[in-house]
Amino acid sequence: MTHKNKRSFFERLTGAKKNDWDDVDNRPLTETGTSAGADDETEGQLAVDVHQDESEIIVRAFIAGVKPENLDIVITREMVTVKGKRERPEEISNKDYFIQELYWGSFARTIMLPQEIDADGAEAVERHGLLTIRLPKLDKHKTKSVRVKSI
Numbered sequence: 001m002t003h004k005n006k007r008s009f010f011e012r013l014t015g016a017k018k019n020d021w022d023d024v025d026n027r028p029l030t031e032t033g034t035s036a037g038a039d040d041e042t043e044g045q046l047a048v049d050v051h052q053d054e055s056e057i058i059v060r061a062f063i064a065g066v067k068p069e070n071l072d073i074v075i076t077r078e079m080v081t082v083k084g085k086r087e088r089p090e091e092i093s094n095k096d097y098f099i100q101e102l103y104w105g106s107f108a109r110t111i112m113l114p115q116e117i118d119a120d121g122a123e124a125v126e127r128h129g130l131l132t133i134r135l136p137k138l139d140k141h142k143t144k145s146v147r148v149k150s151i
Helices: 009-013
Strands: 050-053 054-062 072-073 077-086 105-112 125-126 131-134
Touching: 054 077, 072 131, 077 131
Parallel strands: none
Antiparallel strands: 050 054, 054 131, 072 077, 077 105, 125 131
């Protein structure tokens, strides 16, 4: 078994497809744009930036072309999962492509967070194709005094 058609780390990370014309075999392309019989992966992996400030962890990802109803964000105290599907705007025969680099289809990404967050306070906003998820950090040093009531 040859690994000639196995997607590279970068291709899996970005959802890009290999476009090395010297390495093209003449097998027909499948609907996903990969060669028939290749090691097809069912989902692309969403590329993200994750950073923090004093009060929150921020996750950003480009999701241009994804309809809001095709996007699912699941947040727990320890991780964030973003799943979605980018649908082709029109069907184009594979034989009509000269270059095919855009990723169409399902994608997902799970990010383990460096510290616990308040999942109830999380916020997700999309603007011009950029998804920004703001995750408020839990302050483990925060204390609260509670008065005892006598009943």
